Each structure stands twice: as C-alpha cells, then as structure tokens.
Amino acid sequence: MVHFRAEDFISRVIDRIESKIESGECTFIKNDFSKECETVFVENVNELKGEELVTVSSVQHELNSHQFPDVVINYVDGLTIGVEIKSSTSKGKSWIINGNSVLGSTSVKVDALYIVFFKMAPTGTIEIRMADYESCVSDVVVTHSPRYKIDLGISKEESFFNKSGITYSELNNSTSPIELITDYFKKEGKTAWWLGKSEDDTSPAIITSWSSLSASLINRIYGEAFVLFPELLNGPPHCKYNQLSKWLVSKYSVVDSSLRDKFSAGGKSDIEYCGYEIPQAPKVLKTFLEKKDYIILAFNELEGNELKSYWVEYTHIPNERKARQHIWKKLLLKNNIEPQHFEFILRVLEIDTP
Structure with a gap:
C-alpha cells in the first residue's frame, strides 16, 4: 500500500x-x-x-x-x-x-x-x-x-x-x-x-580479469580504448599500453597480464575494407577494423569529461561525433604513422581524408 x-x-x-x-x-x-x-x-x-x-x-x-x-x-x-x-x-x-x-x-x-x-x-x-x-x-x-x-x-x-x-x-x-x-x-x-x-x-x-568479462563489456572496452588512446594504433611500443592499463583498472577494475596481446598479438595479416587493402598489416589494425562499430559508438557516447582527462591538450570537448573525430585524428598524428595505415583508419571511421 x-x-x-x-x-x-x-x-x-x-x-x-x-x-x-x-x-x-x-x-x-x-x-x-x-x-x-x-x-x-x-x-x-x-x-x-x-x-x-x-x-x-x-x-x-x-x-x-x-x-x-x-x-x-x-x-x-x-x-x-x-x-x-x-x-x-x-x-x-x-x-x-x-x-x-x-x-x-x-x-x-x-x-x-x-x-x-x-x-x-x-x-x-x-x-x-x-x-x-x-x-x-x-x-x-x-x-x-x-x-x-x-x-x-x-x-x-x-x-x-x-x-x-x-x-x-x-x-x-x-x-x-x-x-x-x-x-x-x-x-x-x-x-x-x-x-x-x-x-x-x-x-x-x-577486481576482475579480462577472461571473466562478458562479450558486450569487452566490445565496449575495445571501442572506448581506441577512442581514448589513439596511440594504441601507432604509439611507441614500450609505452603505448601504459595509459590503457591504468584506465582499465580505474574505470572497470580489470587487470590483465597480457593486455597487449588483446590488441596486437598474432603477427601480421592481409586486411581489406570497402576495396581498400593493406597486405601484411599489423594485428592492431585488424582488431581496429573488427571493433569498428563499437569505436563509433564510443565516439558518440563517451562523456566529455572523460575524454578531456585523456585528451589533455583540449579544454573543450564537443558532443558531435565528427568534431570529436577531428580532434582524435590530430592526436593520432602526434606519432609517426604510415600513410597507407592512416588512410585505412580514416576510411574505417568515415573521417574525411586529407
């Protein structure tokens, strides 16, 4: 009553x-x-x-x-x-x-x-x-x-x-x-x-391990990780997973001793997207392509304050996906990247190529 x-x-x-x-x-x-x-x-x-x-x-x-x-x-x-x-x-x-x-x-x-x-x-x-x-x-x-x-x-x-x-x-x-x-x-x-x-x-x-996560949460993590940390695609090998591992613990209480393998293990393979091919591409690009939909979703749904915490050069984070992707593209270019890989990434995310 x-x-x-x-x-x-x-x-x-x-x-x-x-x-x-x-x-x-x-x-x-x-x-x-x-x-x-x-x-x-x-x-x-x-x-x-x-x-x-x-x-x-x-x-x-x-x-x-x-x-x-x-x-x-x-x-x-x-x-x-x-x-x-x-x-x-x-x-x-x-x-x-x-x-x-x-x-x-x-x-x-x-x-x-x-x-x-x-x-x-x-x-x-x-x-x-x-x-x-x-x-x-x-x-x-x-x-x-x-x-x-x-x-x-x-x-x-x-x-x-x-x-x-x-x-x-x-x-x-x-x-x-x-x-x-x-x-x-x-x-x-x-x-x-x-x-x-x-x-x-x-x-x-x-505290939990990667292996105990649901498939939906794993996909969400992949999407958010690639958005928050573009260096996963082209950062220095000795440190490009540092921020990711700290973020995983602080946001999701997830620890994994082989975190790098989740993104880049397995050697190289040929990949193709909408007629654009890269022979013997790094595994991280294949992972990126496989998680395309979740990455785009993360661009839309991540809170501005969280993006600001990791995109530290930017004090204002727009809500629109295209504007966020423009910032992300600039962050990606802070590290050296092969032109063919760069164009492939932009095509996958439907970002205007230069």
Whole structure:
C-alpha cells in the first residue's frame, strides 16, 4: 500500500511536469539543468499538495544541500516518501548515474524511497523516468567512498539488492554496511577493493580479469580504448599500453597480464575494407577494423569529461561525433604513422581524408 501511494503520487507529479513541458509552460536551461530539475519537481509537488485529494502535510527540500534524499514528502498520517532527483545532459542513451554513499551519513529516514531522473538530449528534448530506488541499484562502485550505481534501464531482478539478497533497509540501518557488502563479494569468490578516487571517477568494487568479462563489456572496452588512446594504433611500443592499463583498472577494475596481446598479438595479416587493402598489416589494425562499430559508438557516447582527462591538450570537448573525430585524428598524428595505415583508419571511421 505504501509503494502504491508513493508511485501514484510521484507519477502524477511527473505527468504534470511533462504536460507543462509539452505546452511550453516549463522550460529548462542546460547550464542550470540540475538545479532546475529539483526546483520544478518541488514546485509541482506543492501544487498537487494543494489539491483536496492529496493528503500531504509538508515538503522538505533545500536546494544545494547534501541531504539525501533531495525531497522528503510528509503525509498527514505519518507516511514519508523520499525522492532523489538526478539529471543528465550527456549524449549517451543510458540511464546510469552515481547514487548516494553506502555509508549514508546524510540520509533522512523515509518509508519509501524513489529516484526521479531527468534527461536532456542534445536537441533539448526532456525525458523523465522514475523507479523504486532499491530496484535500480545495479552495483556498488568506488569514488572517495563506496557508492551505489544507479541504472534505470535494468529490471528489478538485475538489481544489486536482488542478486545479493541484502535489502536497502538492511544496509541503510547497519552499523557496518561495508562489511555486509564485502561479505557478499567473498561468498561470490570475489575481492572488494576500496581505492580513494575523485568524485567523478567510479569503478566496480571488485577486481576482475579480462577472461571473466562478458562479450558486450569487452566490445565496449575495445571501442572506448581506441577512442581514448589513439596511440594504441601507432604509439611507441614500450609505452603505448601504459595509459590503457591504468584506465582499465580505474574505470572497470580489470587487470590483465597480457593486455597487449588483446590488441596486437598474432603477427601480421592481409586486411581489406570497402576495396581498400593493406597486405601484411599489423594485428592492431585488424582488431581496429573488427571493433569498428563499437569505436563509433564510443565516439558518440563517451562523456566529455572523460575524454578531456585523456585528451589533455583540449579544454573543450564537443558532443558531435565528427568534431570529436577531428580532434582524435590530430592526436593520432602526434606519432609517426604510415600513410597507407592512416588512410585505412580514416576510411574505417568515415573521417574525411586529407
């Protein structure tokens, strides 16, 4: 009954906001999107609160505070609903974002906890999703402390809490929440690691090997790696995998003693793409061709801040794929590259040749 009342009320708030967006009554500015999402949500909660059938007594919210959840809705009968507001203006299609700290030092106790996620597309179109908080925690990741990883694209069965058998309430009320999580990982035969990082960087809480990764994640890693580190194609042999190995550990908690082999082992072979042939090409070019679709996807979906971290010469990273590829081409040319290989790479990525 609690969850029905909560979901019904939050759905009505979202419906109201979506109607105002459609009519033009409600607009958002990209630079202030995060603050505006909170403000708009609370404004519409208060409007519904004034309706006769909604028995809400008060709404707790303080913009820019560290309170979790962002909004607490108190009913006259004592029921409390918590709503955490999340927002994103990234170009990617995923509904993944960092959640609150597992330690929950700023948590307000509520009877039901939900997340409302506002997403602004590059076109300015706004999408809004809501979910029960516990059902959309996909994992525990590490920033400066363990945090929940939120994914509104997963089913309840795929959630961390469903897989672990631990409930959100158990962790939230535990005096040793980290111990509960590490005990679960140990039972799964995995090792938890808690490395201090910046707030924006996250990695899974367990160290894993390349061989245990899913095929889809491996393809994603290939795509992102070739985009972030163009030197994989033509960098100095003694150091071109250094950045890649550090990135794999920090982002995906993946270690591999034969990482170079994943990209360039196997000697040379003839390759061909759309009539353009290279006899006895390096294996890394063959790998590059095989992962073409995932590389293009990574150009579209990698966050600008992550690209900026590795493309250090560039302080502004555009969202458009073609503009990103133009920067990438310049980075590729920082190291010597055979003209035939360079033209092949540009053809594969459909980048205008010089």
